[in-house]
Structure formats: C-alpha cells, structure tokens
Amino acid sequence: MEMRERSFVTAEEVAKLAGVSRSAVSRTFTDGASVSEGTRKKVLQAAETLGYHVNHLARGLSHERSNIVCLVVSDVSTPYQAQMIDIVTKKLQSVGKIAMLINTVGSAEEVAAAMRQTVNYRAEAVIVLSGTPSPSLIATCLSNGQRVILINRDDQLSGPTNIVVQNGPAGREAYQLLKRAGCARLAIVSSTAGTPSLMARETAFIAAAQEDGRDVQIMRTGPTGYATGAEAARQLFGRATTPDGIFCITDLLAMGCMDVARDEFGIMVPDELSIIGFDDIDQAAWIAYNLTTFRQPLGAIAEHIASLLASDGSTASANETISFHPVPVWRRSVRPRAPRSGE
Amino acid sequence: MEMRERSFVTAEEVAKLAGVSRSAVSRTFTDGASVSEGTRKKVLQAAETLGYHVNHLARGLSHERSNIVCLVVSDVSTPYQAQMIDIVTKKLQSVGKIAMLINTVGSAEEVAAAMRQTVNYRAEAVIVLSGTPSPSLIATCLSNGQRVILINRDDQLSGPTNIVVQNGPAGREAYQLLKRAGCARLAIVSSTAGTPSLMARETAFIAAAQEDGRDVQIMRTGPTGYATGAEAARQLFGRATTPDGIFCITDLLAMGCMDVARDEFGIMVPDELSIIGFDDIDQAAWIAYNLTTFRQPLGAIAEHIASLLASDGSTASANETISFHPVPVWRRSVRPRAPRSGE
C-alpha cells in the first residue's frame, strides 16, 4: 500500500512477495483452478498488501470474453433514456458485465463511430438505445462475434436481436381511452424524429380513430421533447376548434403540452382536456401531471438482455425479435368517463 | 466482410491478406509511425475488407494508457445525475477517452466493489459522482497510478482531486433572495442523505438567517427526491404557522414541495410562497415550476475534468481542490419584491 510505483501492480510482483510462481497467483484468482489452501492464503495476503487487482483487459485478451457491454445512446439526460441506462447497467453488473457508455447525438457518423468503438474495445455485446446503425456496421459487429441488440429501433433489421415494445396495441388502446372519456376532437402530438417506434404509436392511434370514422389532428413541431409539446399546444389551442383529447407519443411531449394548455390557455385537465402520454417516466407520477400513460416494462427488457448475454449466442437464432407489451398506467389526466350530454 | 469467423479480426490476418508484415499493419494504425504510402493503402484496403479494428485492450496492455475512464454513480435516472453523465461522457469522448459506467446504490460495499472494478479494467481515471469511497480504496487507486476525481463529495480527502461547487455562498444568496422577497417564515427542505455538499447549502442558509436573527425550520423527511419534498410540504403546511419562503437543497425536493403546496393546500406560488431550488435540472425551466434555482456549471466542470486527464498527472499536485461557483437562475418561483405591509 505504500508502494509509490505509480503503476498497476502485476501478478508477477505478488508472486515474488508471496514466494510462489506467477501461475499460483493467476490460479488463485481463477475460479475452478487448483491451488492449495496454503499458497492461496499467501497469495491473497500478498495481493492485499500490494493492492493487486487482476487485469481484466489482459485476461480478456486470451480468454474470449471481455465482459464489456457497450451502450450506444443519445440524449442521455432525458428521463426515459436515463431510466433505461439505470436499469440496464444495474442488470448487466448483476451478471458480471460492465457497461461502456457511448454518447452520440444520433447522427449517422457518430453512431458509426460508436459502433467502431465497440469493436475496438472488444465489447461482447452492443446495445443500441438510440440512432440507427447502418446494416453494414451491424454486419461488421456480428461477424466479429459480437451480439447486437437493438432496443425500440424496430426497423426489424435482420441479423441483430431486436427488442421492441408493442406500440401498435398501445396506440389503439390510447384511442379507446380517449373515446371512452368522451373526447370528440382528437389530436396527436408527435415529433419530427420519425423513428419507427414513435411512428407506430401514431399510426395505430390514427387507424383506430379512422375505423370509427373520426379524424385526428397531427402536430409535429420539433424533436421529441418538452418544448415541442409546448409548442404543439400553443398551435393547437390557438386555433378555432381546440382538441379535447390528445395522445402524446411521449411523456415529455405530454408534459409540455399540458403545461401550456393549463398555463397559457387556462384549460382544465382532465375536465376540458384528456391527455395520454407514453413511457411512464418518473415525472408522469408527479402531482402536477398525474399523467395517464403507458409503461415500458424496462425490468423485463433488462432481464431479457441479461439472459441473451448469458446464453451462448450461437444457439440463439441470429435474427430474433422479442416484443414486450407496454402496460397502461391509469392516472388522472384522462376524464374517467364521458360527461352527460347536457352538461 | 464475408468471413464468418465469429471472432474478432486480428492484425495478423490483415497482414497476411495485404502481403505485409504484422508490424506494417500495426504502424498503419499508429499515429506518427513510419509507413510508406503504398503499404498503407494495401493495409487499409485489407482491413476494410476484413472488418478489422485495432484491439484497444491489447494496445493498452503494453502502452500505459487504456483511455478508459470510470464513472461511479448512483441514482443514474435522477435528472441531475443523468445530466452530469451526459455532459461528462460527451466531453470525455471528445478527448479520446471512453466512459465506463458503474452503477451503485451508494452503499459502502457497492462503492468499494466499484472502485475495485475500476482498477480491474485499468481505468486511467475514476470519477466519483455518488457515494464516498473509503480513503484506503482511494489510496489503492492512486498508488496504481489512477487519477481519482471526486465531484461534490467534498469531504476534502487528501489525495484525490476534488471538484466542488461553492455551496456556502449559494446558500447565503438563497437566503438573501427570500429575504428580499419579504419572506417572514423560512424553512429548509433537506434530506436524510446528509452528504457534505447538501449540508453545506443548508448550514450556510441557516447561518445567514441567524445573522439576521431569524429562525429556520428544517425538514428532513427522507432521501433526496421528489417524494421527500412532497412529504416535507405536507408536514410544513399541516401546521399552524406555515412558511412563506422555502429553500430546497435540491430541485427535485422543490418540485415535490411546490406540487403539494399548490395541489393539496391551494397555496399560490410565488404570491404566498417563494421557493428556491438547487441544480437547475431541466424540469426547473418547465412552465409548471418556473423554479428559481442555482445552476451548477457542469460544462466548466466537464472541461476541467478533460484538462485534468490531458495533463500528465505527475505535474499536477496530487491533492487538489477546485471549486466552481453555482450561478443563480432567476425564474418565477420567488416573489419579485416584498409586498406592501398592509396587503
């Protein structure tokens, strides 16, 4: 502990101090290796004294597993992404993996650079939470023996494992909720992002509405976020006929929308306006919002990721799509039932 | 690209395909190495064909720099932490480092395990955002040549680099703001976490108040978060004399507090109650809150971290504390000025 080598302690040094061979040190820290209790004690003692820690990088060099899993994400500070990172990293750690976080802005070049980094660091798996890596990049990762897991990037690329949430049913259910609440003038607050996952929610809602012969206004005033929801509300409620039921394809959009509707237009939620979001971020449960929304089963998703990494990878079919069902979370941003007609 | 080796491509294979020695391949991907234009072309061509990427793990084995920086964090999904992670990882990447995220629950054992992981993976630096690693663990990291950077964990341990925000002045300024707003009955909403950083805000506020001979109620009803702020408000406003000026040592606390005050007690903010938070998380700017708060200069902090990692590390003094000034962010949760007395 008093060594001022300014460098990492090696097994060699531990071996010298313990008076054994380097192999003995190595075996002491290798599960299932054969070491006598005596030398193990000596080695552990020496290791403790020197502050020795096995070099996982060197270990992974010969052994095939690096235990490194890369997360490719953008908008890390966004509640949804942050929650995902939180849960996934915890789960990864619980199965002995360690997470590398690659923060992109979602542009094609940055995502490409991120994917290359994952193979530079010999990550045994790549989990893509944002952006859409090109098929050739994915192919490179796969051919290098990495597992590639795309989450809610349901372009349904062949090769990687796709984990998706069933947006369609949720979109339809959102419509049913608003219908049951007696909403007559429907709107969707969407974003310009246009990712398949978000589009699916939107189109399913519209499809369900059209089956009832009802029209839906669509707002798409910017990227997926609070400010865009706010702007959408300003435009929606600045018009002659204002909506009384809004499906926001994201909780953040819903919150921006709700805040502007209430603060700038004096609209009461849910009495005059019912709003539904998606994701069930922490803020959705806050008193100020009390947002009815759909929860993505992040726990189950993380669990599935862990099981994927645990499985050999060769046994599992390469092109696999697993879908999870978002569960509706009832709160108070949707009117409980239709008002009486004369009210 | 068509190779189905199910394993990473090595420089050896590239060399064979390109018809050069492995050294040539290595030099092609090493800055400043001497390779003729001809062989470089051949190598790059072969590398592209095979999908070769330099193994950074092996590179770091002989070379001293792993370029890996570990972030030790808990409560990753919290807006403040998420924002910190976002900014720091971006900055790290911009200077060629890659971030490993170690997610702890803050318990001593988990933090200890996290610190050990950092040396297992030969991280060249450890950035601690949550939890308090024991001095001996820090010593181990330092003696192994790692940089240890503690952020807002201002126990002022000797050895690591401490980056702190000046909580004291901010706490005093918070008091001045409330005083100027004419608040007569002051309260602090704090948490049971009791980290020095949070305590500093609290004690500075109280000290400033006491210099004016004024008393301050202190609420400490749980961990640092929304629910605790909400609970604090329930207790505060359930009493006979209710506060009209509250300093919440965290934005999340402020939001919980504000929501309950408004929703459950019908209190108008800022007319009847002025609230100040701390951190300036994204939600503070939301219309529903419009929270006056203090912004931590995260950009400058990240910049400083980057410069620390760029510097040799041997030149910089080991035991260093850099402090940054939080900047007040004026919004509308504090009454602009004192009301007329007869109002």
Add this chain to the structure above:
DNA sequence: CCGAGATTTGCACGCGCGTGCAACATTGCT
C-alpha cells in the same frame, strides 16, 4: 517403508499489439 493415485506447482506458450533495432530500399548530391 513403499508405491499408486491424487493433488499441487512451475514452466512455457499464446492472446493482439506497439516498438527498438538492425537490415534493407530509396533518394539526392558530388
């Protein structure tokens, strides 16, 4: 006390890479 079997230990090799050193090729100048 002896020997067969079980256990432990050390040696040596390889994992993929960077790099010093010497051999080799190229260039430019007289």
Add this chain to the structure above:
DNA sequence: AGCAATGTTGCACGCGCGTGCAAATCTCGG
C-alpha cells in the same frame, strides 16, 4: 558511380494473464 542520409520493413521482445503439460509433492492404504 559512389556514398551518406533518409525512409521503410521485418524480426523479436514484452505488456499481464490463463492454461496445458509434465515434474514435483502429497496422501494413504498395504
């Protein structure tokens, strides 16, 4: 042409570790 200077290439070694293999040690019954 001759020669020095410059540029390029390959060899071999080491980074820290796991592990197969054979030598060494231990165990235990006869």
